[in-house]
Amino acid sequence: MLDKRSLVLLKTLVERYIAEGQPVGSRTLSRYSGLDVSPATIRNVMADLEDLGFVTSPHTSAGRIPTPRGYRLFVDSLLTVQPLPSEAVQALESKLDTSDPQRLIASASRLLSDLTHFAGVVMAPKRSTAVRHIEFLSLSERRILMILVSTDGNVQNRILIPDKAFSATELAEAANFFNQNYAGRTLDEVKQAIQDELKALRQDVIALMNAALEAGSAALSEAEDQCVLSGEGKLLEVQDLSANLDRLKRLFSIFEQKTELMQLLALGQQSQGVQIFIGGESGVMPLDECSLVTAPYEVNGRVVGTVGVIGPTRMAYDRVIPIVDITAKLLSSALSYH
Structure with missing residues (x-):
């Protein structure tokens, strides 16, 4: 436990370092x-804080800078965050593209980046793979165009090349059979049903159905971008990050692979509100120089994804936190309306 004087000095040190980017001295x-x-x-007091791991002394200066542990105490106990005024919220809302869910999520990611000058990220809801409708159109003797519409409105087209040629009538009958019996069911459910229930169908029709389901699964999987990242190039302008080329390479490798980033966003999805991951404390993102501020968003009262901002640990948390928070709320409202 730190006494009040130590807390005031630590708060002042973090605030001055965030504002100026230089080690903070006693004067x-x-x-x-x-x-x-x-x-x-x-x-x-500074010597005591350094012994406790809250601050550290760069070799080139007598001043001190906060450590990830110091930032953690600052954001958990010392930071004062003011909500955005209503006119600012309305201005943000007007910049979201609500024409369809995919554009809405992409515009939320861009908005987070534009407002903070860091990288904005949105973990999109996992798409439904249930099928609303399927059509087969003959393009030539052995080429068939499959049109698949999922229950979330996603439309995918794929070319099928079956072993047998099908007439237009046969393709229409196959599509009608599928739509009458399996519309609204997931592709996995339909695959199982074809194996268990369709013994009466001709084997060539079953083969066509299987080919369509495999192509449909691949199409929906390719269309599903679960992590929308915007403005990562802005981090090249952040001196704390750009001064070290190896550090930048590791960060952009995380962006490219997205696996570690998705794990962090999944953790953020479990929180009740804004959550802050500082440096390597999560055990997922291994960069001490980066922080991720996240907030979950909902559709009709159910948490389905996360929004976030990735930037240096030396970020203005009091400014970034309300931006992330209100973006999550606006996204929840807009998606629930859709």
Whole structure:
């Protein structure tokens, strides 16, 4: 436990370092903290905070900077966040593209990036793979166009090349049979049904159905981008990150693979509100110089995804947090309306 004086000095140090990007010395702390204490007392407190792992001294300066542990105490206990005024919320809402869910999610990611000047990320809801409707159109003797519409309105086209030629009448009968018996069921359910229930169908029709289901599964999987990332190039302009090429390579490798990022966003989805991952403390993103601020969003009261901002640990958390929070709320409202 730190006493009040130590907490005030730590808060002042983090705020000055975020604002100026330079190690903070005792003279600056004396000027901005509002405490009536001597420089010697401040130096002693700083030494104690360094021993406890909250601050550290760069080799090139007598001043100190916060560690990930210092940032953690700051955001958990010392940070004051003001909600965005209503006119700012309305301005944000007007910038979201609500024409369809996919554009809405992409515009939310861009909005997060534009407002914070860092990378914006949205973990999209997992699409339904249930089929609403299927059609087969003959393109030539052995080429068939499959049109598959999922229950979330996603339309995918694929070319099928079966072993047997089918007439237009046969293709229409196969599509009608599918739509009458299996519309609204998932592709996996239909696959199982074809194996168990369709003994009476001709084997060549079953083969056509199986080919259509495999192509449909692949099409919907390709269309499903579960992590929409925007503005990662803005991080090249952040000196804390761009000063180290190896650090940048690791960060952009995380962006490219998306696996670790998805794991972090999944953790954020489990929280009740804004959650902050600082440096490598999550055990997922291994960069001490990066933080991720996330908030879950809902559709009709059910949490389906996460929005977030990725930036340096030296970010203005009091500004980023309300932006992430209100974007999640606006996205929830817009998706629920859809």
